Amino acid sequence: xxxxxxxxxxxxxxxxxxxxxxxxxxxxxxxxxxxxxxxxxxxxxxxxxxxxxxxxxxxxxxxxxxxxxxxxxxxxxxxxxxxxxxxxxxxxxxxxxxxxxxxxxxxxxxxxxxxxxxxxxxxxxxxxxxxxxxxxxxxxxxxxxxxxxx
Numbered sequence: 001x002x003x004x005x006x007x008x009x010x011x012x013x014x015x016x017x018x019x020x021x022x023x024x025x026x027x028x029x030x031x032x033x034x035x036x037x038x039x040x041x042x043x044x045x046x047x048x049x050x051x052x053x054x055x056x057x058x059x060x061x062x063x064x065x066x067x068x069x070x071x072x073x074x075x076x077x078x079x080x081x082x083x084x085x086x087x088x089x090x091x092x093x094x095x096x097x098x099x100x101x102x103x104x105x106x107x108x109x110x111x112x113x114x115x116x117x118x119x120x121x122x123x124x125x126x127x128x129x130x131x132x133x134x135x136x137x138x139x140x141x142x143x144x145x146x147x148x149x150x
Contacts, residue, residue, distance in 0.1 A: 001070045001111065005037040006062050006100075010051040020137040032057075034099040036107050038070035043107025049095035056096040060084050065100060070111060073104045 014028045032053040033046045047053070064079035080100060084093050109116040131150045138146065 001039045003036050003038045003066055003068050003070045006065050007035040008054050008057040009033055010054050018137055019135045022136050032099050034103040036103045039111055041110040043103040045099040045102025047095045047099040050092050052092045053096040060087055061100050070107055073108055076104055077101055
């Protein structure tokens, strides 16, 4: 089954208040979302990243993905690696590839009508959960209120 379409977009999500972690302060987060479609199903992958990732997906990765076998994710991933050889893999390129790779695995699971965890091979019945937060821009009271909920 061939991949028919790839869509990509960046979404800037403002924070309620400026956030910081001791190295940087920010007022928004950008999510890059990749969708791949085959056989009436759509797989979705995303990453945090610069809107520049959108151009990388469209200009460097799309040709390696569209028309490829939706069930052969390792081969498509290899073709994406080849496609970015002269661009360089670190930074935004890796982030763009990660979002596309997640979308490909999600699509395969949907086409096979399997939970993604089953497709990838479940190792544990339970997993530890990590909460991200505790930003240094919060007051002591705000930080305490956030952390007590975890």
